Amino acid sequence: MTCAIALIAASAYATPSMHKAPTYAEMQAYRARPLKELQALADGGDNVAADALGLAYRDGIGVEIDLDRARAIFEKGVAAGDPEAMTDLAGLYYAGLGVPVDYAKFIALNQQAADLGYSDGYLNLGDAYRDGKAVPRDYAKAMAMYKKAHSLNGSPYALSGLARLYMDGSGVTADAAHATTLYQQAADAGFAPAHTDMAIVYEYGLTGQKDMKRARAEYETAAAMGEPYAMYWLGKAAMDGRDVAVDQAKGIDWVRKAADRGFAEARNALGDAYFSGYGVKEDQAEAFLWYHRAALQGFAEAQRNLGLMYAGGLGVKQDAAQALVWLKRGAEQGDAIAQNRVGLIYHNGSGVAADLPEAMKWYSLAADQGNGDAQYNLALIYEEGGKGVTSDLAKAYTLYRKAADGGDVAAQVRVGNMLMDGDGVKADGKQAQTYLLNAAKQGNATAENSLGYMYQTGQGVAADGAKAVDWYEKAAAHGNATAMYNLGYIYFYGAPVARDYTKAKTWFEKAAAAGQDDANYYLGLIYYEGDGVEVNYAKAFPLFMKGAERGDSWSQHYVGQSYLNGDGVTKDDKAGFEWEQKSAQQGNSWAQNQLGYMYRHGQGVEKDDAKGVDWYRKAADQGLTDAQENIAYLYLNGEGVEKNEAEGFKWYRRAADAGAESALTQVAILYLSGRGTKQDIPAGLDILKRQSEKSADGLATLGLVYLNGVGVDIDFAQALPLLSRAAAEGDAYGQYKLGTMYEYAMGVRQDRVTALKWYLLAAAQKDEDAAAAVKAIKKDMSLFDVSKAQGLAKTFAVTPHQNKLAAAS
Template identity: 35%
Template sequence: MTPSESAAAASNDTRTRRSRLLDRVVGSLWPSMALHRATRLMAGGQAIRAFGLFARAARAGSAEAEYQVGRCYLNGAGVPVSRADGFRWIERAAARGHAEAEWILAALYVDGVAPCCDRQDSSGSPLDLFSFDVAPEPDFAAAEKWARRAAEHGSADGQALLGYVLTFGPKSMRDLEEAQHWYKLSAEAGCPQGAYGYGSSLVQSGDSEGDEVRAADYIRLAAQAGLSPAIYLLGMLTERGWGIERDQSAAVQLYRRAAVIGNRSAQTSWGRALMWGVGVEPDRIEGESWLRRAALAGDADAAALIGDIYAEAGALPPNYAEAAIWYRRAAEAGHAAAARTLGLLYLSGTGVGRDPREAMNWLGIAAEAGDRSAQVDLASLLLNDGASHPGDLAKARDWLERAAASGNLLAASHLGVCLLEGIGMDREERLALQWLHQAAREVVSAQYWYGRALSEGRGIEADPSLGRAWVARAAAAGMADAEAALAEMMVNGRGGPKDHGAALDLFERAAAKGHVGAMYALGMMRDGGFDVASDHAAALRWFEAAAERGHEAAQHIVGHSPQQNVRDDR
């Protein structure tokens, strides 16, 4: 080192010692000057020196200094991170009426990081104030208290946070009108979170075109500030043309922007757009990658979409086992439709081992979440397979009635059959006919049952002709039971002319689908006595097919047929 360099280094050391001595003197004698000097040092990147001055001013009772010390501990600025110390100093500043400390304290309570000061371990020593062996829970009551103080002291952040608590806190605490008031004040003060909250509240409550435009304007302000939920919501409004010009391509780019900075919902929307080329060139590999990222981060919609991708046939056959994994992830995250699909996979044994109990579990989760289709599915299972206690049957009937009343024709069909046959409930044939008639407009099984009821005069005066017409509609749609029933009507001439040839064709169609009664009927017709060619060998084959499937009359015939006796003698 040259003499000049040595002199410069010595001069720097001297200035540093003098500066630190000045810090000590200022900190000891003039707390307000210490606070001012610490603020300048922090802005200049000298966090360690700044923290020392903040701490001296805080010990002298400065609320601003206490607040700054708390922030240093929370952010690890000039001192190792300590959430416990950070909370304690922020709380001290808030107790002195420091507005910014009040809203940060409220935010800590919302985030569930407030300490439980009265817990102790087995040795009697206080536990770590921020031990997270158990997942932290928000304390909305304490959050509301401190956020309200901050809001009333004019903190725009506190106003936004109070609006959040009043919107998303416990139901007993929610007040959407007051929340909108605080959001508006915060937004007008230029707080991005307030702008987003106010815009979102207008989306929910707005009932005029002016409200729609104002909502979009405030959400745009929050998006311009880089708030990812606002960017995503602005994308949704742009996609739907709500308060803003509809532009699918612009919406997708907003999704992409929010996705890149970590918004899960935006990652799902961006992945969906890439998968199916909505507003952007399709890229299925990249799209699935974004969906997976969102799903693994906990987005239920993304997990359900991946399940759908694996369940659908494309260039490769469906992979139901992989689909079931993603449906389970979505269902566990609260996705009702995925829970229903998972239940149906267990019911049929597709991609997973067949497990009716597990099927009932997932269908029950979806049904309790309000999924109408799952309610119909589960109600049908409970009513047909039996329920563990009468309450299940009552719930099943209630679900069917609600779904049927809302226009669900499949539910109307199930309810009609149960009332007609007394499955899980008392027989009410007149009421059954009403539901079946409503469902018969579109539901094939309802056409069959309605036709049977009309033909047999159940709940109404018998009308075999009209009944046969309804059964014929179901048979034309390929329902095996209806084909066999119509064939029987044609054999006997019930509700219309006899036609044994057409009946034979219908029995053969039903038998090909595994209808055991049709197999037996074919054996009878081919055995002679009908207006079709006799064929005893064919008759025996049909009797044997029916007998193998448990048809008692067919088993009796096969057991006493001459051909069977010859085989037995051998």
């Protein structure tokens, strides 16, 4: 245990001038006198009374703190040659009380007092050399100063100063026993703070075993002599139940006694009590007053608390400027919490211009002291980067890791996520899970959500849908809106759990109610597409609009679609164009493709082929196969661009390679016809045969090849069974073309009834060619035959597709 403990006691009775002539007891007696009496004595030339008066204004004893008046009294004494006033004025410059910190003036004033043979000047110089703050640390000089002070008038404070050097082994061999003897000598000389030093020796067992009974006895002796730190200690002990039963009232009484004697830490503690209502009635205004008194005395924690009161408008009118002033004062004294809060102010631009480098400066000071919040905030800046700061994920990870290992739960979540994703560090699923589990055990919903994501995606762990749902539900139960959204998402898409639109809708509704805006888009989609519910465009539109107005590109796209189709809103091509444009400008490829169509056809905007092609290309370059097929069509037919069949084939091939079956069909047809590529009939037929195994559309396409003779000879015998199967499986175009074969006796005997049946079925699927054919063929048919065809169409049932080839070869 170092002497830093003893310094707590020493700081109680002066800052930094520790012991003053006359004796400690005599000065305490002076300071206990009424202010008017001190003023009268000072006016009569009593220097001790003048010094006591200045200290009263400095510490706010019997009067509110007035540092300017205290300084004026001390300066008057200095001008009159009073060495006590010199040391007191020096104390103001040391602590920056009412004046800027000025260590040079502190040293000069104390040296001036010492040169007058005043022991306190030597004592303060000794403290300065011991602490190494105002001058370079020099324990030999410190000891010489203490000895000189003791030689002048037997100063008991000098004995305490020497005792601290021996207790710490500062410049001498550590000797706790000798230090204790010196403390005892000072105490026996009536120096109350030495009793407090003795109490600390017993409390912490600095010379052997702890002895709280003797420690308490020494604290009580010191308190009875008016020593404020001892009073404060007794108060805190009663409030905290330290070796005694908790007694809030008694504790507050002792703390208030210490506060009334000007002890800043006790005043701050009273502020805490009034702020929290501990031992007294909660009163933020009263808390503010006590914090303010302690802050004016230069107590860093009180300055921080005062700044927070101003920042939050607690007990005082909210004032961002004053908040920064007081937080900075605490921060400049090394208070890590204040340093972090100053960093936050510059980080967020709260009442000042945002300044990331300045924020980082303050965060760094606090982070270096191990403040987890500051480490986290500094990491956040390195992660995100910004004006004047380059993103550095490796540095961000290092700082998050420090905060996480120090117990910061939010940092544990970030470390877990960075390890999961490999951001700034090599991906490590096992470590990621360890950090996230640690945070989750503490009830952190974000960590629970991240664990759900790991199990959903199999990122760092084996994918497990049940565990993903379990973790998401835990996070959702803790109010995590993202987890609610994720549950909706996995049930909507059916991965890695069974698709369940009802559950998806429920979770999306909960997420939306909890403020997760993306959930509104999916709710809109559910109503728009009829997923698990009846299609309801009127419900879908306002849900899409919520997302659209906040800038979500997919919501904007569907608002555009709703206006273009009149879904849930009056049809309005111009409004549709405007919303599709907003979405497209954010890079939404579907909206870009839609804009391409609208410019090409003049829908909602003036026709402009060049812009249409440009938007198609933007979407195509993003890999949207619909857009790639549109580009291919334009090049193949020379619409809006110079005709280039090879370029058209390239784009169809690109879309086909991305999995677009319709593009693969076009590739096959181009192989058959030799357009844009070298004719390759076997390759074309091979593609179409493979597609016919997959779908009714494939069957219809292959049938049309033989029906129309695309790259092959017209072959009705090959076309008929292919189109018959396609029609039976419900393909509208196959039904229409099969109808033409029966109407015009193409490889079959003419049969208008059968032809009308297939036309009716295709027209029911909105095939426009079939609808026109229905009108035309009815003119040549009897009502009986029409009725017969309608009956056949009515009883038609789709045949499921089978993966086998028809009679084509």
